[in-house]
Amino acid sequence: GQNIDQPTEMTATEGAIVQINCTYQTSGFNGLFWYQQHAGEAPTFLSYNVLDGLEEKGRFSSFLSRSKGYSYLLLKELQMKDSASYLCAVRDRTGNQFYFGTGTSLTVIP
Amino acid sequence: EPEVTQTPSHQVTQMGQEVILRCVPISNHLYFYWYRQILGQKVEFLVSFYNNEISEKSEIFDDQFSVERPDGSNFTLKIRSTKLEDSAMYFCASNPQGAAGNTIYFGEGSWLTVV
Numbered sequence: 237g238q239n240i241d242q243p244t245e246m247t248a249t250e251g252a253i254v255q256i257n258c259t260y261q262t263s264g265f266n267g268l269f270w271y272q273q274h275a276g277e278a279p280t281f282l283s284y285n286v287l288d289g290l291e292e293k294g295r296f297s298s299f300l301s302r303s304k305g306y307s308y309l310l311l312k313e314l315q316m317k318d319s320a321s322y323l324c325a326v327r328d329r330t331g332n333q334f335y336f337g338t339g340t341s342l343t344v345i346p
Numbered sequence: 347e348p349e350v351t352q353t354p355s356h357q358v359t360q361m362g363q364e365v366i367l368r369c370v371p372i373s374n375h376l377y378f379y380w381y382r383q384i385l386g387q388k389v390e391f392l393v394s395f396y397n398n399e400i401s402e403k404s405e406i407f408d409d410q411f412s413v414e415r416p417d418g419s420n421f422t423l424k425i426r427s428t429k430l431e432d433s434a435m436y437f438c439a440s441n442p443q444g445a446a447g448n449t450i451y452f453g454e455g456s457w458l459t460v461v
Contacts, residue, residue, distance in 0.1 A: 269449060278437055278452040279389065323389060331441075332377070332402045334450060336389040 238262045240337035242324050247343045248314055256309045256322050256340045264329030270298050270309045271323040273339065279323055282309070311342075319344045348372045350453035352438050358459045359428055367423045367456045369438030377441040378421045379450060380413065382406070382434040389437070395421065428460045 239261040248254040260268070267286040271279035285291055285300035285307060297310040311318055321339040328335065351370045359365050371378050380392040393403040393413055400413065410432075412424045421440075425432055435457050439450040 276435075276457075278454050281449040281451070284449060325389075330402065332394040332396075333391050333404075334379075335391065338388040 238326070238328075238335040240324055240326060240335055242322075242337040242340045244338065245341045245343070247345060248311075250314055250316060250344055250346050252314050253310065253312050254314060254342065256311070256324075256342065258307045258309070258324030258337055260305050260307070260324070260326050260337075262326050262328065262335060265302065265326060266329050266331055267327040268298075268300055268307045269325040269327065269334065270296075270307075271325060271336075273321045273323055275321075282322075314344050316344050316346070318342065350438055350440055350451050352436075352453035352456050354456055355454065356457045356459075358461060361430060361460055362427055364424065364426050365428060365458060367425075367436050367438075367458070369421045369423070369453055370419050371421055371438065371440035372442070372451060373419070375440035375442045375451075377401075377443070377450075378415070379439040379441070380423045381437040381439060381452075383437065383455075384431075384434045392423075392436075425458075428458075430460050433458060433460045 241259045269284050270282040273279040283298040290299045295312045300307045321341050323339045324337040325334045353368045378395040381389050383389045391404045393407045394401045414422050435455045437455045438453040441450040
């Protein structure tokens, strides 16, 4: 089976740093993905890890530890527009399926 | 930048009716997907499609659902005899390379309301 866990909600202050954690237990693994989803819109791709370690893309970084089944998304210099749901997704071994967590709703406050 | 397009953006249908949701994947992509997201819940995998056939499907994708690629550009999801619980946002997605690709690209979604 597939089990992907994220915190339901987080609040952070504009300009600050926030870390959104994701733990997973899946029967196969071929990459972990983070997506941003604003209400009523499609998920948009943020980052991708397939090997252990940190991937940095501007204000966003994502970390993966395959042995621990753990990832986090780090958002720096938070802006009001970063208020959104952040989805953690695991791609299965075949590459055909992406399993999503329930998403973390992030609210950025002034 | 190429994008996945979906129609209609919104559809209201009566329970028991059939609906067809349409998608035009990115032109050079080979793998296509349908996902759904019930309001306030997580994105759920329905089906993946490659080389003109279903490659995987979830438990949700039962006999009520079918997919088709009727021509070289469209990818459709048909829902027969709709139920209230089919009300959701349906996302089409595509991927150029399957397992070797970095991500899947989502369309803007079709919001289905069954009344």
